[in-house]
Amino acid sequence: MALDHAILVSLLEKPGSGYELARRFERSIGYFWTATHQQIYRVLKRMESDGWIDVREVPQQSRPDKKEYSVAALGRTVLAEWLHEPIEPESVRHELAVKIRGAAFDDPAALIREVERHHHKHTERLAHYLAGERRDFTGPDAPEALDTGEELQHVVLRGGIAYERMTIAWLEDVLATLRRLGTAP
Amino acid sequence: MALDHAILVSLLEKPGSGYELARRFERSIGYFWTATHQQIYRVLKRMESDGWIDVREVPQQSRPDKKEYSVAALGRTVLAEWLHEPIEPESVRHELAVKIRGAAFDDPAALIREVERHHHKHTERLAHYLAGERRDFTGPDAPEALDTGEELQHVVLRGGIAYERMTIAWLEDVLATLRRLGTAP
DNA sequence: CTTGTTTATGCAACTCGTTGCATAGAAGGA
DNA sequence: TCCTTCTATGCAACGAGTTGCATAAACAAG
Numbered sequence: 001m002a003l004d005h006a007i008l009v010s011l012l013e014k015p016g017s018g019y020e021l022a023r024r025f026e027r028s029i030g031y032f033w034t035a036t037h038q039q040i041y042r043v044l045k046r047m048e049s050d051g052w053i054d055v056r057e058v059p060q061q062s063r064p065d066k067k068e069y070s071v072a073a074l075g076r077t078v079l080a081e082w083l084h085e086p087i088e089p090e091s092v093r094h095e096l097a098v099k100i101r102g103a104a105f106d107d108p109a110a111l112i113r114e115v116e117r118h119h120h121k122h123t124e125r126l127a128h129y130l131a132g133e134r135r136d137f138t139g140p141d142a143p144e145a146l147d148t149g150e151e152l153q154h155v156v157l158r159g160g161i162a163y164e165r166m167t168i169a170w171l172e173d174v175l176a177t178l179r180r181l182g183t184a185p
Numbered sequence: 186m187a188l189d190h191a192i193l194v195s196l197l198e199k200p201g202s203g204y205e206l207a208r209r210f211e212r213s214i215g216y217f218w219t220a221t222h223q224q225i226y227r228v229l230k231r232m233e234s235d236g237w238i239d240v241r242e243v244p245q246q247s248r249p250d251k252k253e254y255s256v257a258a259l260g261r262t263v264l265a266e267w268l269h270e271p272i273e274p275e276s277v278r279h280e281l282a283v284k285i286r287g288a289a290f291d292d293p294a295a296l297i298r299e300v301e302r303h304h305h306k307h308t309e310r311l312a313h314y315l316a317g318e319r320r321d322f323t324g325p326d327a328p329e330a331l332d333t334g335e336e337l338q339h340v341v342l343r344g345g346i347a348y349e350r351m352t353i354a355w356l357e358d359v360l361a362t363l364r365r366l367g368t369a370p
Numbered sequence: 371c372t373t374g375t376t377t378a379t380g381c382a383a384c385t386c387g388t389t390g391c392a393t394a395g396a397a398g399g400a
Numbered sequence: 401t402c403c404t405t406c407t408a409t410g411c412a413a414c415g416a417g418t419t420g421c422a423t424a425a426a427c428a429a430g
Contacts, residue, residue, distance in 0.1 A: 001386085002280045009287040019408050032282035039387065041410060064395055064408045076290070083291045086299060087280050089306050092348075095187045095272050097217035097341045102194040104334035105261070106268045114271060121274050148366055149289035155362045156282045159355045163277075166351040170344045177340045181333055186416080204378050224417065226380060249378045249425050375428080386417075397406080 003043055004052075006033045008071055008079045011053060013149065015070035018044050028153070031129070031160045044069055052078055100174060109182040112175065119171040126164035133157055188228055189237075191218045193256055193264045196238060198334065200255035203229050213338070216314070216345045229254055237263055285359060294367040297360065304356040311349035318342055 010021060010029055021044075022037040024030070047053045052075035056068045071079075096118060103111045136142055137154045146154065195206060195214055206229075207222040209215070232238045237260035241253045256264075281303060288296045321327055322339045331339065 002278075002283055003386085005287065006283045009283060009290070012290045013286075017408075018410095022408095030277075032277050032279040034276040034278065036388070037408090038389085038410080045410090060407090062396060063406080066408060079287060080291050083284055083287055084295065086302065087284070089281075089303055089310075090279060091219040092215075092217050093187075093219065094217035094275060094344075096274075097344060098187055098191045098194060099268055099272070100337050100341055101198075101334075102190065102264060102268050104337050105194070105197045106265050108333060108337065110269065117271065118274055125274075148293060149286075151362060151366055152285050152289050152293065155359050156285055158358060159279075159282060162351050162355050166347050170347050173343060174340050177336060181336055188416085202378075203380095207378095221418075222378090223380080223419085230380090245377090247426060248376080251378060371430100373428105373430080375426100377424100377426085379423080381422080382420090384417100384419080386415100388413100388415075390411105390413085392411080393409085395407085398404085400401100400403080 002033065003035055003039060004047060005079055005082050006035070007040065007043055007047070008052070008075050011069055011071045012076075012079075015068055017058075017066040017068055019066065021069075028132070028157075032156060047075065050074075103178075108178050112178050112182075115171055115174050115178065119168060119175070122164050122167050122171065126161065126168065129157060129161045129164060133161065187218065188220055188224060189232060190264055190267050191220070192225065192228055192232070193237070193260050196254055196256045197261075197264075200253055202243075202251040202253055204251065206254075213317070213342075217341060232260065235259075288363075293363050297363050297367075300356055300359050300363065304353060304360070307349050307352050307356065311346065311353065314342060314346045314349060318346065 006029060007021060010016075010024055016024070018037065018041045021040050022035075025033070025035045025040065044053070048055055048069070052072055053069045054072050056070070057065060058068045059065045096115070099111060099114070133139075133154070134142075137146065137150070137157070143150065191214060192206060195201075195209055201209070203222065203226045206225050207220075210218070210220045210225065229238070233240055233254070237257060238254045239257050241255070242250060243253045244250045281300070284296060284299070318324075318339070319327075322331065322335070322342070328335070
């Protein structure tokens, strides 16, 4: 049930509507936790009826009205409790790795295109992360001294950057292996 | 539905029972795809009734009888089709990262223990992967020339090793950051 | 001789996540 | 004017994954 907690953290960083949260889950939060707007609206509704968060109807001009959510006292308590519980390291789900091992029973060379496509996507994602890092943390427009929240956001972003770099290097290893198997069977 | 395909790949590598598959999902396959025995038995039953796999009742002495599954022609076709479909890069789910950003609204120093615990677990996992690599691929008892299947298993394992090394280095970065925030608030 | 462990299989209930669809106001372009 | 896009919210159905429980044979330890 970490979606609940991811939403609480995001609302603590800045209150917002379901729509805005969905936007954030495509950006910064989405780097380490994904969710669709359906999930978000459902969870917001439940957390509101459980008193974890408060709603405020915000009328708007030139666009539909929205409901702005913010974390209630109870929500803060729930989050604090969760923060003190131990969690297990993530269980891995890597579909591409299944395909790579499966390729032994098909044509390994046929996977090259697909792996190249993943390599391209991860390269784009890395560039995106690095741009965000320069914008918010290391560039000339970034604040000189970071507060606790910014320091923690930065270290999480560094994790995303490290992950993408590692993945790109591994995909190059995979490509070299597939090409070697193709030329010398 | 990649569990179906992960099971097909595993059964192609070597036929086996649901119980044996569950064991493999705690070992090599579990490095990139996890599943409990409940999931496995359910999927095996469905794939068998759909004609993707064949069953053979194997009576045993000194332990209960088992059902040994192997991939049928239809299963091979289904797998081949899936191998030629493009897939999207995995959506990330990193609970610890949620906690790290959440720590800004609690006590960052309280997370140090938890991060150390994760560091320890990943170090163990890395040692386990490296032992497996020496045993099967690079050590003196490993085959001198690897076939296609072994080459692909090795490159997937190298991915797991790279992932653990990257994670360990990042967790050290996280620890340094948390300690810095604790001493100079 | 009872208790616990390993091998072996499975049901039922539940929660979480995905997909498709629906609505609706305002803005902007063809 | 119509069609698409963006903001904004939501229902319904389905599929995937988790948790708890149950059974049963064989063996090993106390």
